[in-house]
Amino acid sequence: MPATDAPRPVVLDRREGPFGEVVLRERGDDFEIIANGCFLMDTSDGRSERLLIDAALAALPAGRPGPSVLIGGLGVGFSLVRAATEPRWGRIAVVEREQAIVDWHLGGPLGRVSGKALADPRTEILRTDLVAHLRTATERYDALCLDIDNGPDWTVTQGNESLYSPAGLAACHARLTPGGVLAVWSAQPSAAFEQALRNAGFRAVRTEEVAVARGVPDVVHLALREH
16 A cells, blocks of 8 residues: 655644744644744654753752743743643743744644643743843743754744843843753754853753654753852
């Protein structure tokens, strides 16, 4: 029998926002998010998005009660869902600048992924830009788990580049509690970003890999703020 063709994507919603076009597509049993024509993520796997949360929690000092986490980017909801399944986390704040993505979760198809996590009393959705929030907020978090691009070397919008600059990493450092952890998802390793983290005053900089079906592994860059 000949192999069947892969299912074609079906556009469920398409919106123009302040940062360009975002599209939600359904492909077979999976959902995909496309931003300005660039594939961001889908619901087919999620291992690296879950690692983003697990690795951050494992890197925190042992015995820290109810640590807070700021998740940068709601996406398809895998990182939020992982955090909500872990009782050790205290406050779970999620920054998402695209109203469309928030809507797809709160009242749309992605609610089947994230509905239980969104109903968790620890969860709060902050509808704002991550870069602006890091630079203007006053609260601190025990962990920052950031997944708003395909990596430090492959940003979705030009404005996101500042997050990985010395000023952006200084803002991340300032938003962490002493001993807090910064975790950054990337579609590929970046030795230059590792060095940028060290230059910004982070310690224990390392990279964890997640194998993918084809190509280089997804990675999570990890770094700790000094006490």
